[in-house]
Amino acid sequence: MTTSIFYFVATLSIIFSLMVIFAKNPVHSVLYLIVTFFTFTVHYILLNAQFLAVVNFIVYMGAIMVLFLFVLMLLNLNKDNEPLKSTLVKVVGVIAGCCLLVTLAGALKAVAISDPVVLRNPNLGLVKNLGKELFGPFMLPFELCSILLLSAMVGAILLTKKEKV
Amino acid sequence: MDIAFVIEKFVLVAIIFGISLVIAMYSTYAERKVAAFLQDRLGPDRAGPAGMFQPLADGLKMFMKEEIIPTNASKWLFMIGPGLAMLTACIGTAVIPWGSAITVGDRVIPLQVTDINVGILYIFGVVSLGVYGVMIGGWASNNKYSLLSAIRAASQNISYEIAMGLSIIALLLVTGSMSLKEIVEGQHGWHWNVLYQPVGFILFMVCAFAETNRAPFDLPECETELIGGYHTEYSSMKLGFYLFAEYINMFVSAAVMATLYFGGYNYPGMDWVLANTGPVIGPLIGVGVFFIKIFAFIFFFMWVRWTIPRFRYDQLMHLGWKVLIPLAIANIVVTSVVIAVIEGF
Numbered sequence: 275m276t277t278s279i280f281y282f283v284a285t286l287s288i289i290f291s292l293m294v295i296f297a298k299n300p301v302h303s304v305l306y307l308i309v310t311f312f313t314f315t316v317h318y319i320l321l322n323a324q325f326l327a328v329v330n331f332i333v334y335m336g337a338i339m340v341l342f343l344f345v346l347m348l349l350n351l352n353k354d355n356e357p358l359k360s361t362l363v364k365v366v367g368v369i370a371g372c373c374l375l376v377t378l379a380g381a382l383k384a385v386a387i388s389d390p391v392v393l394r395n396p397n398l399g400l401v402k403n404l405g406k407e408l409f410g411p412f413m414l415p416f417e418l419c420s421i422l423l424l425s426a427m428v429g430a431i432l433l434t435k436k437e438k439v
Numbered sequence: 440m441d442i443a444f445v446i447e448k449f450v451l452v453a454i455i456f457g458i459s460l461v462i463a464m465y466s467t468y469a470e471r472k473v474a475a476f477l478q479d480r481l482g483p484d485r486a487g488p489a490g491m492f493q494p495l496a497d498g499l500k501m502f503m504k505e506e507i508i509p510t511n512a513s514k515w516l517f518m519i520g521p522g523l524a525m526l527t528a529c530i531g532t533a534v535i536p537w538g539s540a541i542t543v544g545d546r547v548i549p550l551q552v553t554d555i556n557v558g559i560l561y562i563f564g565v566v567s568l569g570v571y572g573v574m575i576g577g578w579a580s581n582n583k584y585s586l587l588s589a590i591r592a593a594s595q596n597i598s599y600e601i602a603m604g605l606s607i608i609a610l611l612l613v614t615g616s617m618s619l620k621e622i623v624e625g626q627h628g629w630h631w632n633v634l635y636q637p638v639g640f641i642l643f644m645v646c647a648f649a650e651t652n653r654a655p656f657d658l659p660e661c662e663t664e665l666i667g668g669y670h671t672e673y674s675s676m677k678l679g680f681y682l683f684a685e686y687i688n689m690f691v692s693a694a695v696m697a698t699l700y701f702g703g704y705n706y707p708g709m710d711w712v713l714a715n716t717g718p719v720i721g722p723l724i725g726v727g728v729f730f731i732k733i734f735a736f737i738f739f740f741m742w743v744r745w746t747i748p749r750f751r752y753d754q755l756m757h758l759g760w761k762v763l764i765p766l767a768i769a770n771i772v773v774t775s776v777v778i779a780v781i782e783g784f
Contacts, residue, residue: 301578305516308571328560336567337597340574344593347578347586401557401617 280320287313300346308339325401443546451552455532463686464494466737470686473741501679509672513579520576521673521680527569528687534558535694536620538704538726542718550726551620558619559607562695566603566650569688570596573652573659576681577669588669591752592659595649598759599656603646605767606639609774610699623703628710631702638770640700642763647692649759652685654744658752693736697729704729 290313293306311334318327397403408416468483468490475482483490508517538550555561570593577589613635614622626632633640649656660668670681697703704725713721750758 299513302516305575324555324557325560328557328564331564332560332567336564336570337600340567340570340593340597343571343574343578344590347574347590 276320280317283313283316283320287317300349301343304339304342304346307342308335311335311339322397322400325404447548448552451550452533455537455552456529459529459532459687459690462690462733462737463683464498466686466689467497467682468494469737470741470744473738474745477742477745498679501676504675506675506677507672509581511581512672513581516575516579517672518677520572520579521677521684522572523575524569524572524684525680525687527565527572528684528691531562531565531688531691532694534561534619535691535698536623536703537729538722539713541722549620550722554618554620556616556618559611559617559622559699562619563600563604563607567596567600569650572681572684573669576673580669580672582672584665584667585669585671588659588661588665588671591661591665592652592669595652595656595658595755595759598756599646599649599763602642602759602763602767603650605764605771606642606646607699609639609767609770610636610643612771612774612778619698623698623705626702626705628705629702629707631700631705633700636700636770636774638766639774640696642767642770643700644696645758645763647696648740648743649755651688651692651740653689653740655747655750656755657744657749658755661749689737689740690733693733693740694729696736697732701732703732 287310290306290310294303294310297303297306311330315327315331315335318324318330471493472482472490474480483493486492486496508514533552534555536549536551536554540547540549542548573592574589577585577592580586610622610632611617613632614625616622616625622632648654652659659665660670662668665671670678673681704722706725706728709725712724715721716724
């Protein structure tokens with residue numbers, strides 16, 4: 275049951291992430307990306323990581339993508355005013371893409387099918403257990419991450435107030 | 440999963456869906472009556488006794504109106520917009536506990552569709568998703584006023600979500616659980632969270648006004664500046680969906696506020712009532728009390744709308760970022776310190 279749901283949702287993820295690339299209109303692209311993130315949320319739920327699922331839902335779908343959409347709607351990119359890329363850039367892009375494909379195929383061929391990761395504690399994704407892990411063994415890295423994020427926030431605000439400093 | 444379980448949940452979902460729609464429908468009527476009362480008028484009184492059939496007449500009118508999709512609109516997104524607004528408004532009710540469990544024979548029926556252990560965050564996620572209906576509709580209309588309104592809605596919602604999230608964190612410190620069921624059960628009798636978190640409640644309520652785009656924060660539909668707001672180009676039932684979604688949102692946020700801060704279905708003396716009325720009537724009285732609280736909040740929403748003028752946009756942003764967020768952070772700090780002192784570190 276879970277496996278078939280996984281394959282169904284995984285197919286959807288791939289289809290929608292391809293649509294992100296192939297959509298002509300950037301706003302449609304972002305909307306497909308939102309749907310892709312939603313399928314990721316379903317993946318997290320299938321892995322019994324409820325907290326991660328709901329945080330992915332709130333932060334990525336609810337906040338970050340709203341800002342993406344916000345900027346794209348303001349920019350109002352149309353096909354008319356999009357700068358046309360020269361043939362040289364296109365050829366280089368195709369070659370680079372093929373190189374990446376070859377590298378990826380080679381890398382995939384080199385690895386054997388890895389052992390499936392067995393969770394020691396299947397309820398790790400629940401809020402209580404996750405919190406105990408984060409504030410127990412992983413206290414220092416967690417706090418360092420939060421300081422990093424705080425400094426990034428302060429930096430962003432400082433950049434917008436350049437003229438007054 | 441037995442079949443009785445599925446039927447039970449299905450019936451519960453159908454009832455809750457029906458109730459939200461009926462309440463939203465009669466909220467439009469109530470809004471006009473409350474407005475009339477506050478402005479010393481009569482309000483709608485033609486359709487049926489005291490105008491009781493006015494919402495039906497309005498609904499019929501919405502269905503009968505000609506449907507126009509602007510030529511240069513993005514057709515599919517134009518249609519998805521109102522549907523998404525309606526969907527996000529309706530799914531919020533899934534985690535709200537409407538009453539304590541009813542016992543029929545040996546079967547315990549919980550009056551809650553699902554009790555997920557991240558219930559508050561689910562509500563929060565649905566709220567943050569709600570802005571997409573407005574944004575998509577506003578952009579797809581291909582009208583500059585709609586777009587401006589959609590962008591206003593997005594920035595307003597994002598700004599107030601932060602303060603809302605921070606006020607919820609202080610509440611979580613008090614309750615120690617994210618499950619709405621456990622939060623309600625922790626407020627047994629009169630131990631309502633509003634007594635422990637008065638500042639948090641006020642913050643949450645102000646943010647709820649902003650998130651539902653209700654006055655005094657209804658800038659996305661500010662007529663004097665933006666014609667009709669994000670639904671300028673909409674007509675017929677699509678417009679109806681947008682207007683309707685606002686009332687459902689109001690109902691859901693009233694229910695969430697009553698659940699989180701005003702004890703949900705708890706009321707003083709409930710133990711005595713439960714002991715004397717039996718396992719079916721007792722919980723149903725609790726449901727009634729819960730709905731009285733919800734109606735009180737809905738009335739409050741309307742009261743504020745017809746009393747306080749609309750904010751200016753810079754005032755809105757100033758209030759959100761420079762008043763509510765610092766206040767919410769201070770609330771978290773004070774709450775944590777008090778809890779730490781009480782529990783003796």
